[in-house]
Amino acid sequence: MGVNHSQLNSRYDDQGYFVIRDYFTASEISSLRQVVLKFHELWTQDHKEFYEQEAFNSSLITGSQYLAFDDRVKLFNFISSKKIMHVVESLIPANPAFMNTQLFFNPVNPQQKDFWHRDCQYDHEIEQQKKAILETQVVHLRVPLFDELGMELVPGTHKRWDSEEEFNVRQEEVGRVSSESLSTGKAIALSAGDLLVFSADMIHRGLYGLDRLALDILVFDSAANFVDYVDDDCLPEPAMLDKIDEPSLFLNTIDLKKMG
Numbered sequence: 001m002g003v004n005h006s007q008l009n010s011r012y013d014d015q016g017y018f019v020i021r022d023y024f025t026a027s028e029i030s031s032l033r034q035v036v037l038k039f040h041e042l043w044t045q046d047h048k049e050f051y052e053q054e055a056f057n058s059s060l061i062t063g064s065q066y067l068a069f070d071d072r073v074k075l076f077n078f079i080s081s082k083k084i085m086h087v088v089e090s091l092i093p094a095n096p097a098f099m100n101t102q103l104f105f106n107p108v109n110p111q112q113k114d115f116w117h118r119d120c121q122y123d124h125e126i127e128q129q130k131k132a133i134l135e136t137q138v139v140h141l142r143v144p145l146f147d148e149l150g151m152e153l154v155p156g157t158h159k160r161w162d163s164e165e166e167f168n169v170r171q172e173e174v175g176r177v178s179s180e181s182l183s184t185g186k187a188i189a190l191s192a193g194d195l196l197v198f199s200a201d202m203i204h205r206g207l208y209g210l211d212r213l214a215l216d217i218l219v220f221d222s223a224a225n226f227v228d229y230v231d232d233d234c235l236p237e238p239a240m241l242d243k244i245d246e247p248s249l250f251l252n253t254i255d256l257k258k259m260g
């Protein structure tokens, strides 16, 4: 499948991310887009005020609220497809587990600016954030459904703490704001068909613009303590498991839930 496990693993280990260009075929993306657009339309109708005022993402795409059985099975099959699992297993060889999905779109309000962050900053104070980046991190697999400006990342920050500039901007200290540019940022434009893989705890931001609609798949190592972040309703129902070609990514999460 193009790039082998050890190349992917070493790129991720060094930089905190990698991109595989043209990884998915046009037909894989168009059938995924069809299901995701159905979710997005229903979700935006249902969250009209939030969507119009401040939203830039939704989550729980695989849940039962907006998509019916067959569409959920299609999504589960995409998420655990050979192409996705090849990449997941290059980073997490033993028992990778499914966490969630998120859908990133442009905010309706044109004044809303894209902002630098580490995902762990929403759960942890500074000292805990310093620890979080030394531990196992959640992996995001971003599948853009349309061409987009993509993401801006600070390479290497999955393993190192912020410079003063990065810290002040990301945390909005000493008059800086999180939408300013960072001299260390690297912008990665993405096209439909590309796959971007990055660590949730590195310093990053989504770049608003074009018609962006990107499906992020979140996975984690079963050995790490993330199962509490998983919503049961996002997992396949028992009757779906037979219809998923290779369900181990979900079974690993289901097993962790059972061990509770």
Ligand SMILES: O=C(O)CCC(=O)C(=O)O
Pocket (backbone or CB within 6 Å): 056, 104, 119, 140, 200, 204, 205, 206, 207, 216
């Ligand atoms: O695309 C965005 O707006 C932000 C993406 C992000 O922060 C993430 O995927 O964790």
